Amino acid sequence: MKQRTLFYCTECGNETPKWAGRCPACGSWNTVVERPPETVKGKGRGGTRIVSAPRACPVTELGEGEEIRFSTGMGELNRVLGGGAVKGSLVLVGGAPGIGKSTLMLQICGRLCEFSKVLYVSGEESQHQLKLRARRLHVESQQLLVLSETGLEEMIQAVSAEKPDVLIVDSIQTLYNDALDSPAGSISQVKDCTMALMRLAKGENITVFVIGHVNKEGSIAGPKVLEHMVDCVLYFEGDRHTSFRILRAAKNRFGATNEIGVFEMGDGGLTEVENPSQMLLSGRPEDAPGTCVTCVMEGARPVLAEIQALVVTSPANNPRRTSNGFDYNRAAMLLAVLEKRGGLKLSACDAYLNIIGGLQLDEPAADLAAIVALASSYLDKPVPGDLAAIGEVGLTGELRSVSQLSQRVSEVRRLGFSRCVLPVHRGLEPPAGLELLPVRNIGEAIRAALRE
Helix, strand or coil: CCCCCEEEECCCCCEECCCCCECCCCCCECCEEEECCCCCCCCCHHHCCCCCCCCCCCHHHCCCCCCCEECCCCHHHHHHHCCCEECCCEEEEEECCCCCHHHHHHHHHHHHCCCCCEEEEECCCCHHHHHHHHHHCCCCCCCEEEEECCEHHHHHHHHHHHCCCEEEEECHHHCECCCCCCCCCCHHHHHHHHHHHHHHHHHHCCEEEEEEEECCCCCECCCCHHHHHCCEEEEEECCCCCCEEEEEEEEECCCCCCCEEEEEEECCEEEECCCHHHHHHCCCCCCCCCEEEEEEEECCEEEEEEEEEEEEECCCCCCCEEEECECHHHHHHHHHHHHHCCCCCCCCEEEEEEEHHHCCECCHHHHHHHHHHHHHHHHCCCCCCCEEECCEECCCCEEECCCCHHHHHHHHHHCCCCEEEEECCCCCCCCCCCEEEEECEHHHHHHHHHCC
16 A cells, blocks of 8 residues: 655644645745655554553652752853753754854763763764864863764663763754654654654653754754754854854743853853853943943843944935844834934934844843934934943833843943933932933933933
8 A cells, every 4th residue: 555645844844735835834935845654663453552541640749859950060051041951851952053062062061070971972073073172172071971873773772871861962953763764854853853852851861952953044953843842942142253152042941031141162162251241342442423332131130232323324215224133123113213203314314233242132121222322323422431221212202111120220330330321210229339310201311321
């Protein structure tokens, strides 16, 4: 009997009985591929799987056991994971090629081997290449086991024989199962191998770190269901031509998803940046129009970010608007508010917004700093170097307060700023040495910041 051919979407993994130019589930074009179905093994007579009925247990009878969270040895990684790695969890680390994913994983092996056994499975490098990189990173321990293998069954046998506490797989796209006919890196292989790793992590109580590549859109390559299967999804971001890297949690079942960790890439590997605000403000020009500093919250950590703006007269009928690290639609809205309520004729000017350091500002607290930077560039008047701006801007030009304002102004003062423009807020005690400039609308904010 001829087997029925199935079609799968390479973006979301949706199954369809026939080919289509557009996936009916996610709407992506030219992502539906043909693949024969896999044969299911382990069935009893008549094709019915014989299993024993599981026993449900009341939650009151479950024991607390030992502490399930442990430190990875790197404070920035612990912060992103929510306080440390969790035993029996499956963590997916994604990033662009050459960004430092393998370096990060191999580097934490040196810390983890002090109290646990680690098995590092690499499908992209030989054991000799791993030895050279481990020597460069000064990772030498008898507790670190290295295996260069791409077969799923062979890897599971090695785990059963060595019984490690932590398993690192580099990468999920190189792992394959012989029982499937599809090549390594395909939708079915990635789903099947990830499911096997998840059963291994939960059944053997092993912490599994999986490295995944990203596609040209910036998301992890493979089906979207891959991110739903794992417990934690970390993105390693940053320009590989610069030394700073940002580790961000996109999903975390055991902690917050808005924490970031900052690292600096050097000859000896990654070093933690405990004060990212100082790093992001290093090299800031003095008395230059079009720049302003704000304070955003990345989880529980206040971070100072520099917003740069450039406004020039446009020779074209349709002025150009570009934003890097700042939401484009929100930038267009702020330009419209600045022209309507601030009295600045920006409709005939090209406007550019840029966030220094590769940060992605997605909270309204950065609105006021963007307004001040745009007005500074348009009027060609610099913002004083000791001034910061925090606040949300409404469509009528009014300023609204933001959450955790006391922590933000404390961070502003700690970094050496002496003045801060912010919305009118009652009950806020300024830190010693910091002058608060409360304003009600963007007109007052521009006058206070530019000394108009």
